[in-house]
Amino acid sequence: MLKTNQITPEEKQKAFTSIRKKEINEKQKLNVLYHIEDFNVKDRPQRFLEAFAAILKHSNYKMALDHFIRMSAKCSRCATTCQVYQATGDAKDIPCYRSELLLSVYRRHFTMGGLLKGRLSGGGYLTDEKIQEMAESFWNCTACRRCSLECPSGIDHGLITHLGRYILSEIGIAPRALVVSTREQLEGATKNTSAIPVPALKDTLEFLEDDMFEEKSVHIKFPIDVENTDYVFFPAVSDFLMEAETLMGIAAVFTATGDSWTTGTGYFDGINYGLFYSDRMLERVVKKIDAETKRLNGKNVLIGECGHASRSAKYFLPAYCGGKDAFPVINIMEYTYKIWKEGKIKLNPDVVSEKVAYHDPCNIARQRWIINQPREILKSFCNNYVEMTPNGDENICCGGGGGTVSIDEIRPYRTTVGGKLKADQIRKSGCEILVAPCANCKKQLRELVEDQGIDCQVVGLHDLIYKAIIFDDSQIIKKEDEPETLKKEN
Amino acid sequence: MELWLDAAKGPLFRLCFAIMILGLIRIFLLDIWGAYKAYRKAGDKTMPWKLIISRSIEWLFPVKRFGHNRPFYSVISILFHVGLLLVPLFLFAHVQLWRESLGFGWITLPYQWAFWLTLSTIFFALALFIGRLLNKSSSFISRNQDYLWPLILLIPFVTGFVCAHLSVNPQTYQTFMLVHVLSGDIIFVLIPFTKIAHCVLMPLSQVVCTIAWKFPPETDEAVCSTLNKKGAPV
Numbered sequence: 093m094l095k096t097n098q099i100t101p102e103e104k105q106k107a108f109t110s111i112r113k114k115e116i117n118e119k120q121k122l123n124v125l126y127h128i129e130d131f132n133v134k135d136r137p138q139r140f141l142e143a144f145a146a147i148l149k150h151s152n153y154k155m156a157l158d159h160f161i162r163m164s165a166k167c168s169r170c171a172t173t174c175q176v177y178q179a180t181g182d183a184k185d186i187p188c189y190r191s192e193l194l195l196s197v198y199r200r201h202f203t204m205g206g207l208l209k210g211r212l213s214g215g216g217y218l219t220d221e222k223i224q225e226m227a228e229s230f231w232n233c234t235a236c237r238r239c240s241l242e243c244p245s246g247i248d249h250g251l252i253t254h255l256g257r258y259i260l261s262e263i264g265i266a267p268r269a270l271v272v273s274t275r276e277q278l279e280g281a282t283k284n285t286s287a288i289p290v291p292a293l294k295d296t297l298e299f300l301e302d303d304m305f306e307e308k309s310v311h312i313k314f315p316i317d318v319e320n321t322d323y324v325f326f327p328a329v330s331d332f333l334m335e336a337e338t339l340m341g342i343a344a345v346f347t348a349t350g351d352s353w354t355t356g357t358g359y360f361d362g363i364n365y366g367l368f369y370s371d372r373m374l375e376r377v378v379k380k381i382d383a384e385t386k387r388l389n390g391k392n393v394l395i396g397e398c399g400h401a402s403r404s405a406k407y408f409l410p411a412y413c414g415g416k417d418a419f420p421v422i423n424i425m426e427y428t429y430k431i432w433k434e435g436k437i438k439l440n441p442d443v444v445s446e447k448v449a450y451h452d453p454c455n456i457a458r459q460r461w462i463i464n465q466p467r468e469i470l471k472s473f474c475n476n477y478v479e480m481t482p483n484g485d486e487n488i489c490c491g492g493g494g495g496t497v498s499i500d501e502i503r504p505y506r507t508t509v510g511g512k513l514k515a516d517q518i519r520k521s522g523c524e525i526l527v528a529p530c531a532n533c534k535k536q537l538r539e540l541v542e543d544q545g546i547d548c549q550v551v552g553l554h555d556l557i558y559k560a561i562i563f564d565d566s567q568i569i570k571k572e573d574e575p576e577t578l579k580k581e582n
Numbered sequence: 583m584e585l586w587l588d589a590a591k592g593p594l595f596r597l598c599f600a601i602m603i604l605g606l607i608r609i610f611l612l613d614i615w616g617a618y619k620a621y622r623k624a625g626d627k628t629m630p631w632k633l634i635i636s637r638s639i640e641w642l643f644p645v646k647r648f649g650h651n652r653p654f655y656s657v658i659s660i661l662f663h664v665g666l667l668l669v670p671l672f673l674f675a676h677v678q679l680w681r682e683s684l685g686f687g688w689i690t691l692p693y694q695w696a697f698w699l700t701l702s703t704i705f706f707a708l709a710l711f712i713g714r715l716l717n718k719s720s721s722f723i724s725r726n727q728d729y730l731w732p733l734i735l736l737i738p739f740v741t742g743f744v745c746a747h748l749s750v751n752p753q754t755y756q757t758f759m760l761v762h763v764l765s766g767d768i769i770f771v772l773i774p775f776t777k778i779a780h781c782v783l784m785p786l787s788q789v790v791c792t793i794a795w796k797f798p799p800e801t802d803e804a805v806c807s808t809l810n811k812k813g814a815p816v
Binding site: 093143145146147149150151153154155158159162163164165167168169171172173177183186188189192241242244245246247248251262274278371373374375376407408410411412413414415416459460 | 609612613616617619620623624626627628630633637638641651655656659717718719720722723724725728777779780783786787788790791793794796797798799800802804805806808809816
């Protein structure tokens, strides 16, 4: 089993030095690493309990909490599997301890035994200090859910962290980075987390189309607002700004197959930070995807290379938008694998000679959804493919999971603590190219290799596919067939 | 002493055993009922049964997990559970008691097996206790019951071993037997109300966790309404 050493005191200092101002900490009665918008600090425990009660009333968490408090064995197996605990060695980072923070509140305030015990002892009330501890602890976790695999009792610590963050957000405690982005996505003018206006989106896509024509001599298109297509495409919107090659790879695949797809200008963001801090936001964002797919009369929801976007659409579109009648959700890797298996795309095995490894995004692999497909594709054209272990559903998180990657002020924490084990794993594999089919993982891994001084390039799966894809001769436009306008530009 | 022993083996045993069975049935049914209600509320009713079953089996028979992490602890814990289940259920003397009261019995452990399994369970219970005490992460998260359980479970095994395998005078035998039966009775009563409830709840864990992630539709509006947040900005 892969393990990492504890961080040094210097690294600890670096990782846990907060850039928040002291007066803000005092004003918000919180000492955490991430920024939070101002919120009402009065009667915080009472409001926490009210929010907890409301959520329990309208959700399915109660039966899980009842199950967990009845059988938690406190064996601490989860400790050895948690990459955060391995790095810090701080017992407060043991997943079971973190879960107990919320379970103890549930036991004390929402069970008959706890209420009786509280009456008799006159204590055990939720305090501001406990809320402080939860606000800190739940956001130190990368929500990778690897610990849940190692719990003999089957306790899903990731679920408890998810719920804890949700309750905290209802009293105003949530990372500002996530809240502001979600606000723009749901209520802003641009309707996406990166605040890209539609004209800028169109410009970007046109620019990419020109680029691709120059490189491949093929008219590769990004169809926009086309109705009745097979696939309505929702990438992590940040891809339009930062992952051009991933998008070009996806467009190239569709051009090779000729299947119909489109990006809608009504809504084009796959990112769903609700998954990380609030089920209410999760529901609202999922409904936007549903509405846009309906508007365009599409047949399937196609999610780009993004783990949490894929998981939130795949598992929560049916939850919030019609159960089995909801639009089928497909991740782009599933699509590409299918058409690759059918022989509809061919990949040149002489293009990528570097040592390549594949990183499983937690939100895609933990539930054993997509594990082997991208590996099969990569092995078919990357001659120097290496495997990192553990992998698949037991993969090691990039260290920026659970939305933490979007919180820039905690980068030192992410690359020193959260991603330490991943850094060791990358080093051990000796890979020169690390394929991470997830916008969040890519951002975190790039920062990780930079901060940890690892010489490794982080790309998406379709970045490499774009390099290696071989088009039919019929699709390649020879110089003499080029339109006059393009000839002049060239 | 004999009177006490008869009471402990007779009416007290029946009462404690009934409390255990009824208590376990209660929490098992509560779990099932909770999961069923949640499933009914869920918007997405598809269940990944293959994954649920495979992960449940992995933990019910955790051979695959031996080498994963804390291998030493894993092996001790599993062997402890083996003895803990086999000895009380299949010891010849225990089955004989059931045969006398119910009129039927079942297969029993050979004498040598019972001897070594009892000894190993005592040894592994002590190892688990010491391990919890010495392991930094385990001791940090441990509650009182986590320390007490291996010790409580030791009592019937040690006293049973003395009665079955050592030559002691009748007075000592009766004392040990009384402690043996009484500790067994107490354990029966405690099982449904403590973490040992995992003996019946564990097979449900994967189903419960899967359903917990199946969120009901329209919770946004419902939670907003309860918290008077309708129309509030994001």
